[in-house]
Amino acid sequence: MSSSLNRDGVDPVAGALLPLASIERGGLHEVEAVVEGEAESLILHCDAHGGVRAWLNVCPHAGRRLDWAPGRFLRSKDGLLVCAVHGASFELQHGACVAGPCRGESLRAVAVEVSGGEVFLASP
Numbered sequence: 836m837s838s839s840l841n842r843d844g845v846d847p848v849a850g851a852l853l854p855l856a857s858i859e860r861g862g863l864h865e866v867e868a869v870v871e872g873e874a875e876s877l878i879l880h881c882d883a884h885g886g887v888r889a890w891l892n893v894c895p896h897a898g899r900r901l902d903w904a905p906g907r908f909l910r911s912k913d914g915l916l917v918c919a920v921h922g923a924s925f926e927l928q929h930g931a932c933v934a935g936p937c938r939g940e941s942l943r944a945v946a947v948e949v950s951g952g953e954v955f956l957a958s959p
């Protein structure tokens with residue numbers, strides 16, 4: 836394995852974030868990426884139909900990461916993403932907060948696309 840590959844086995848220089856197969860259907864995955872010139876942590880979600888959505892891993896409540904350890908996210912019994920810091924709950928269609936201290940706010944979406952079995956940041 837080349838040392839230029841990230842922990843998902845993808846060459847970030849080529850622009851791919853990770854193989855789609857790395858995200859289980861209905862699951863969440865965290866990746867590092869450069870968005871608008873800034874190194875960011877992203878939350879990726881693959882829905883039951885294979886559609887992929889991405890948001891910055893920044894909670895709108897207090898600006899903290901949502902995962903309790905890198906890539907380890909809390910989920911509610913009904914599948915909501917729960918911020919590990921103060922418990923805000925987010926639906927995974929639009930990233931909207933539906934309960935907790937930032938109810939009514941949303942995660943910041945990042946455009947992604949799937950091509951050739953890989954997930955990429957969408958071209959601006």
Ligand code: FES
Nearest residue numbers: 894896918921923
């Ligand atoms: S930082 Fe996420 S709920 Fe407070």
